[in-house]
Amino acid sequence: MPATVLHRPTHRDALVLLEEAFGDGRMVTLFGRCTVEYDGxxxxxxxxxxxxxxxxPDGTILVHTDEKRKPVNWQPPGCTHRASVRDGRLRVRSERTTPAERLDVRFERIDQLSAYEVTDRSDLELLGSEEDLRRRILDDPGLVExxxxxxxxxxxxxxxxxxxFGEDAAGRxxxxxxxxxxxxxxxxxxxxxxxxxVDAEFPDEGVRGILVAPSVTDRTEALLDEKGLSFVAVEPVAGDERSDSGDGGGDENGGHEEDGNEEN
Amino acid sequence: MPATVLHRPTHRDALVLLEEAFGDGRMVTLFGRCTVEYDGxxxxxxxxxxxxxxxxPDGTILVHTDEKRKPVNWQPPGCTHRASVRDGRLRVRSERTTPAERLDVRFERIDQLSAYEVTDRSDLELLGSEEDLRRRILDDPGLVExxxxxxxxxxxxxxxxxxxFGEDAAGRxxxxxxxxxxxxxxxxxxxxxxxxxVDAEFPDEGVRGILVAPSVTDRTEALLDEKGLSFVAVEPVAGDERSDSGDGGGDENGGHEEDGNEEN
DNA sequence: TGGTGGATGTCGCGT
DNA sequence: ACGCGACGTCCACCA
Incomplete structure (x- = not known):
């Protein structure tokens, strides 16, 4: 039973499923009219x-409105959530210590409650991080200088x-x-x-500083000059000069499309 | 009709509701087995x-696993999302330009699809921001010095x-x-x-710098000393010395509770 | 547990 | 659109 759903449940019915789901380690979504109080x-x-x-199930709570990427309120992983009914209204409370934080969501109306069994998980593979830039430089230090x-x-x-950390051609x-x-x-x-x-470690050796990034702002450029630091432009991934390459097909007709021959 | 739900819909049925919901400006949740590709x-x-x-409806997409507060993949507000069925599988694509970014979610199995009508919205009131700290200082500049x-x-x-920006007792x-x-x-x-x-603006006037915060790390303290800067400890809100006050009742019995006399 | 810095950070505000 | 800095930032890593 990968997903259970209650449509417009009573607050008490919602409570029962919620506690069941919290106990099972299921993920829960609730939609309805509510207020939220946070203190921490x-x-x-x-x-x-x-x-x-x-x-x-890891203790995270997210409260999302219809806008923005960030939740309007939340609680981080590791919190304990608990549901109760007060004055006939469902309340979800999440707490933690260090730092002491509490979140209360009180529902006036519950439109829907779902509980999901989450089984599988793959790791995200990501390319283009600072780590990748570092590998690029170590592969080809000449990119710096x-x-x-x-x-x-x-x-x-x-x-x-x-x-x-390294040395330039002059050994500095x-x-x-x-x-x-x-x-x-x-x-x-x-x-x-x-x-x-580093300068304090190597007195009178003329330690140099080089900032390696795709680009810098004007003020930052000035700041670097002022401090005798350098800038070298390098992209985090090899062929990536933001050339807007790829997408070699005039597909992507809008509207209701079922099946299509385009790959990708 | 504040909430519509499809339980284990076919990919084509899901497509129909999705496009309807995207058109209506409804918020959508999908749960199921999927893969995600991002490029940007x-x-x-x-x-x-x-x-x-x-x-x-504002163009945001979030992909959440059962762990962590942050989505494993996402697209920010302002993106255009579009659904299609390829090889009998639902695909949700979200794109934007500046910067060029694309997210593809391909479903292998759809356990549930819901669409919500979101009507009301209140603004979040938040206390304890840097803005509040600023007000505190301006109310009582003696807190600084x-x-x-x-x-x-x-x-x-x-x-x-x-x-x-201001002046000390000596006019500096x-x-x-x-x-x-x-x-x-x-x-x-x-x-x-x-x-x-500021020192460049007021030569030879001995410009001073004061960091006002609840506390500093040791290394930062040393850094401030080194640069001749000061630190003053002030909490962002008045009575807030992290005194862990309040909570004067032995309530909060765990387990299944329906109604309760405790306020709060 | 706390310090330190990265992030597809996001977000708001100003130019 | 870009620059700049705050954020209940979150997060991984390491002492």
Whole structure:
């Protein structure tokens, strides 16, 4: 029984299924009119409205409105959720400690409650992260600069770990900070902190700092100049100069389409 | 009709309701076994598994597994979603430009499809943000330092906007950076950037920088010292010294409870 | 458990 | 549209 659904259940019927599902480790979705109160790292209050509430077996709760990618309220994994009926109304409460946080969802009307058996899970494979950029640089250090020799990754300094530490053609220490996308001032400051820390380790050796990213903003460029730091433009993945390549077919007719010969 | 649900629909039946719902501006949830491909700012691939897919009328798509608060895949608001059936299988595609991004969800099995009419919406009221901390300081500048006089908020500098700009008792310029929670090295660097920028505006006036937050990490403390910056401990909301007050009742018995006299 | 930094971060606000 | 910084950021990793 992969999915159970109750249409416009009473609050008591909803309670029964909810507790069953919480016990089973099933994922639950609730849709209806509700209010939400949160207290913990901050405090928030949300008046009545129609929302989708998702309860995961790992303790996560999400409250979604019809807009935006982020939930309007939530509780992170590891929380304990509990359902009850007060004054004839369903209430879902989620709590945790460290930090102490509580979320209450009170339903005025329940349109639908579903419980899902979740069995399978695959791992996400992702390409284009900073990790991929690092691999690219280590494969071909010349992308940073001719004669650059990487010596360590995540090298510890008093200011924190340096993405890539190495030497330039002249044998001077080089600190490389990697970013997978266009960067702002904070990246320049981060690099500067690392360079200062390494500079204290290697006095009078003229430690250099190089920011490697697809691009930088103007203000960041100025900041780098000011601090004597460099910038080198590299994309996180090889052929990716945002060339908008691919999509070689004029398909994608809108409307109601059933079956189609186009691959992809 | 606030909620429509199809239990184990055929892929074609699902298609019909999906397109109807996309057209109506209804919110949709799909549960079933699917694969997900994403290409855009990065590239990702997710093998078969049981997931909850949420499609919002504003163009948002979320793909949730049974774990974690963040969706394993998603598309932000403003995207265009479209459903089709290929080789007898439902596919939901979401696309946008700037940046060019595409998400494909292909279903192997559909356990449930629901469409919800979302009518009402209230605004979230939140307490304890940096904004609240700012109000606290402006109400009582002595929290920062005796004799501190705020002169401007969000004051522009070449390095960006300063949270609170003012003068100390001796008439020296003061840059205040606010953080609602315990801070790390990046906040110290941010303050330093602002102080340098203001210092260039007021040469030889000895511009001061003060970080106002609940607390700082050790390394950040050292960083502040090194740069001649100060730290002042202030909570974002008044009575909030994380005193763990309240909860003055031994209620909260677990288990199946229907109705209860406890308020709250 | 806390520190540190990445993220397809998202989001709002200003230019 | 881009720049910039906040966020109840979340999250993995590591001491």
């Amino acid at each position: 790292r901050a405090t928030s209050s949300l008046g009545p409205g129609d929302r989708l509430v998702v309860c995961k 001719d004669g650059f020799v990487p010596q360590a990754t995540e090298r510890e300094t008093t200011a924190g770990p340096v993405d890539i 220490p080089v600190v490389v900070e990697l970013k997978r996308r266009r960067v702002g001032p904070s990246a320049a400051s981060q690099l500067q902190r690392y360079v200062e820390a | 700012r990065a590239t990702s691939s997710l093998g078969p598994g049981d997931r909850l897919v949420v499609c919002k 005796d004799g501190f006089v705020p002169q401007a908020t969000e004051r522009e500098t070449t390095a960006g906007p300063v949270d609170i 310029p003061v840059v205040v950076e606010l953080k609602r929670r315990r801070v790390g090295p990046s906040a110290a660097s941010q303050l330093q950037r602002y102080v340098e920028a």
